[in-house]
Amino acid sequence: MTNMLEISNLHAKVGDREILRGISLIVNRGEVHAVMGPNGSGKSTLAQVLAGNPAYEVTAGSITYDGNDLLEMQPEERAQAGVFLAFQYPVEIPGVSNAYFLRSAYNEIRRAKGLEEIDPMDFLDIVEKKLELVDMSAAMLERSVNMGFSGGEKKRNEIMQMAVLEPKLAVLDETDSGLDIDALKIVAAGVNALKRPDSATIVVTHYQRLLNYIVPDFVHVLANGRIVKSGGKELALELEERGYDWLLEPAA
Amino acid sequence: MTAVAYPMAYQEEFGAFAKDEGDASPSWATDMRRAAFERFEQLGFPTPRDEDWHFTSVAQITEQDFRLAQPSSSVSDERLTPFRFGDGDWCTIVFVNGRFAPDLSRAGALPSGARVVDLATAWREDGTLLERHLGRVTSFDSAAFTALNTAFMYDGAFIHIAKNVNVALPIHIVYVADGTTAKSMQHPRNLIVADANAKATVIESYVSLGSATYFTNAVTEVVVADGATLSHLKLQRESERAFHVGTVEATQGRDSHFVSFSYAEGAALSRTNIYTTLAGAGCGATLNGLYMVDGEQHVDHQTQIVHAEPNCFSREVYKGILDGASHGVFNGKVYVHPVAQKTDGKQSNNNLLLSERARIDTKPQLEIFADDVKCTHGATIGRLDELALFYMKSRGISAENARRLLTYAFAADVLETIEVTEVREELERATLARFTEE
Numbered sequence: 001m002t003n004m005l006e007i008s009n010l011h012a013k014v015g016d017r018e019i020l021r022g023i024s025l026i027v028n029r030g031e032v033h034a035v036m037g038p039n040g041s042g043k044s045t046l047a048q049v050l051a052g053n054p055a056y057e058v059t060a061g062s063i064t065y066d067g068n069d070l071l072e073m074q075p076e077e078r079a080q081a082g083v084f085l086a087f088q089y090p091v092e093i094p095g096v097s098n099a100y101f102l103r104s105a106y107n108e109i110r111r112a113k114g115l116e117e118i119d120p121m122d123f124l125d126i127v128e129k130k131l132e133l134v135d136m137s138a139a140m141l142e143r144s145v146n147m148g149f150s151g152g153e154k155k156r157n158e159i160m161q162m163a164v165l166e167p168k169l170a171v172l173d174e175t176d177s178g179l180d181i182d183a184l185k186i187v188a189a190g191v192n193a194l195k196r197p198d199s200a201t202i203v204v205t206h207y208q209r210l211l212n213y214i215v216p217d218f219v220h221v222l223a224n225g226r227i228v229k230s231g232g233k234e235l236a237l238e239l240e241e242r243g244y245d246w247l248l249e250p251a252a
Numbered sequence: 253m254t255a256v257a258y259p260m261a262y263q264e265e266f267g268a269f270a271k272d273e274g275d276a277s278p279s280w281a282t283d284m285r286r287a288a289f290e291r292f293e294q295l296g297f298p299t300p301r302d303e304d305w306h307f308t309s310v311a312q313i314t315e316q317d318f319r320l321a322q323p324s325s326s327v328s329d330e331r332l333t334p335f336r337f338g339d340g341d342w343c344t345i346v347f348v349n350g351r352f353a354p355d356l357s358r359a360g361a362l363p364s365g366a367r368v369v370d371l372a373t374a375w376r377e378d379g380t381l382l383e384r385h386l387g388r389v390t391s392f393d394s395a396a397f398t399a400l401n402t403a404f405m406y407d408g409a410f411i412h413i414a415k416n417v418n419v420a421l422p423i424h425i426v427y428v429a430d431g432t433t434a435k436s437m438q439h440p441r442n443l444i445v446a447d448a449n450a451k452a453t454v455i456e457s458y459v460s461l462g463s464a465t466y467f468t469n470a471v472t473e474v475v476v477a478d479g480a481t482l483s484h485l486k487l488q489r490e491s492e493r494a495f496h497v498g499t500v501e502a503t504q505g506r507d508s509h510f511v512s513f514s515y516a517e518g519a520a521l522s523r524t525n526i527y528t529t530l531a532g533a534g535c536g537a538t539l540n541g542l543y544m545v546d547g548e549q550h551v552d553h554q555t556q557i558v559h560a561e562p563n564c565f566s567r568e569v570y571k572g573i574l575d576g577a578s579h580g581v582f583n584g585k586v587y588v589h590p591v592a593q594k595t596d597g598k599q600s601n602n603n604l605l606l607s608e609r610a611r612i613d614t615k616p617q618l619e620i621f622a623d624d625v626k627c628t629h630g631a632t633i634g635r636l637d638e639l640a641l642f643y644m645k646s647r648g649i650s651a652e653n654a655r656r657l658l659t660y661a662f663a664a665d666v667l668e669t670i671e672v673t674e675v676r677e678e679l680e681r682a683t684l685a686r687f688t689e690e
Contacts, residue, residue, distance in 0.1 A: 051642075051646045052645075052646070053646075054638075054642065055638075055642075074645065074651070075642060075645035076645040076646075076648055076649060076650050076651065076654075078646075079645070079646055079648035079649075080648045084646075084647075087646075090643075091637075091639050091640050091642075091643035092640075093640050093643070093644070093658070093661060094661060094665075095660070095661025095662065095663075095664040096657055096658070096660075096661045100657075101644070101647070101649075101657070102647075104644075104649050104653060105644075105647035105648045105649050106648075108648045108649055108653065109648040112648070144661075161647060165648065
């Protein structure tokens with residue numbers, strides 16, 4: 001069986017600024033990878049490139065997902081093939097209800113798989129079970145997507161979407177930022193509950209804190225757009241202890 | 253006065269019309285028609301040099317010879333079904349090519365005290381009310397299209413709601429152009445009179461069964477007496493090759509409410525004027541609207557709210573969605589007279605441009621001559637939020653559906669202000685369906 005995700009020598013830029021300068025990473029089914037690093041190291045760029053944000057331009061390298069060229073796929077095709085990005089800053093969409101938004105996504109993914117669309121009542125049954133997972137009330141479904149949500153509610157909403165869409169590759173982009181410890185536990189418990197032997201998770205984070213609750217199999221440290229160190233979960237603890245400076249290239 | 257240019261066809265048509273139809277109506281109406289045509293001859297059609305027509309050229313209308321539309325019996329009840337609302341219990345008065353079509357109209361469940369008839373009947377039976385109000389709410393003195401309408405006024409809807417009568421179900425006026433209307437013009441004239449404390453909802457629809465080039469030039473006068481509430485919805489869904497000029501003008505008494513919604517999606521070129529004068533203390537006006545165009549369409553709205561008395565409020569939200577190489581114009585005027593203290597006015601116009609070639613000219617205009625007022629206005633022009641599009645796509649929603657959903661969401665809050673469920677749902681459906689193709 002091929003690797004689920006193989007990133008090879010990935011270079012990407014936004015505008016004229018090169019942010020990723022040769023990332024290589026292999027992720028297999030059942031694994032949890034943590035991507036850590038200081039601000040500006042390229043962590044979030046990596047997450048956005050995986051999801052296909054058109055604001056980022058890939059200039060070199062490749063990404064293979066389930067044997068397919070991920071970079072050739074549109075963002076919606078990636079999602080339909082099981083890639084999910086939990087946004088660091090979830091987007092507010094006035095006028096579109098959470099329920100309608102999620103049902104549209106769910107049904108498009110089903111259609112892409114050649115399955116029949118599900119009707120609104122059956123969909124509600126599915127969603128209500130997932131709401132419990134992240135301790136959200138059904139009333140949130142009728143509100144516009146992320147409109148007027150607190151920071152914690154937005155992050156929980158991301159995990160709720162993930163629970164409904166059941167991705168194969170979940171990328172969590174600083175999902176812990178701005179969360180208090182209770183919200184963090186809820187989010188982490190949600191992510192853990194969604195783990196399957198055939199799925200993988202990439203956790204992008206600045207702090208080790210989240211990794212107490214979502215335990216990674218591998219930890220990678222990004223600096224200046226490259227992976228400068230990889231290790232097991234103990235590397236995260238070491239980073240917590242020593243900070244990032246000892247891994248950074250000396251200033252020119 | 254210098255001579256102004258307009259096609260000979262109008263003179264010929266007016267001569268024939270005055271001879272044939274003029275006799276059926278009272279002499280004051282005949283006099284008014286003649287005066288209106290004379291005024292039209294003096295004014296000529298507006299040009300972009302006229303301030304109110306700066307962004308809208310009517311050359312496409314004036315360069316053609318339009319002839320008065322002929323009566324037609326080609327429209328079957330079945331073909332009208334898509335445009336009807338309600339379960340048959342709505343009073344629906346239908347006009348085909350501008351002529352009353354009794355076979356297609358339905359009396360519906362009107363309470364006593366509510367009267368809905370065609371104007372030709374009203375000339376005979378409601379002469380006193382007609383003479384009191386027709387041509388009194390709106391003036392043709394400086395409005396060429398209104399003058400032209402008045403010159404040719406013959407058919408249309410007359411609605412009278414007597415004092416204290418509450419009409420629960422909406423009244424629907426339908427103007428349908430059939431396939432035979434090529435190069436024809438119609439001048440529908442409507443009069444709606446809501447007496448003191450009366451309440452009613454009137455929907456005015458302009459629809460087409462073909463894709464002919466024709467010219468609709470409509471005028472609706474609305475009298476909202478003291479304490480009355482009149483909701484008016486105008487749905488302009490003309491043929492995409494048609495021309496549509498339509499004026500709705502209201503005058504409001506003390507403590508009255510006029511609630512207007514203008515929806516425009518049809519016509520090659522359309523101009524809709526919605527005017528109201530708050531002529532009594534303590535009244536309110538709500539003017540909302542949505543225009544959605546693409547291709548080469550041109551859509552122009554001009555609204556005018558005159559605060560002539562104190563303690564009145566006005567609310568206005570117009571939204572526009574422009575695709576292709578379409579051109580939108582919005583001009584919202586609010587006048588506050590010196591005596592109109594404690595006026596509370598809010599106005600906004602928001603536009604969504606879906607293509608690089610689409611254009612909008614928007615001009616909110618506030619003229620305040622009182623010193624104790626609260627008035628705000630604003631206009632925005634934007635494009636679909638790229639980040640929101642990406643967010644939706646990242647959840648598996650196709651680019652087309654993401655665009656469609658965001659476009660719909662833009663219009664949703666103004667559509668939500670429509671209290672008639674059937675109309676709101678129809679327009680929501682139309683909004684969702686409109687922008688499905690890239």
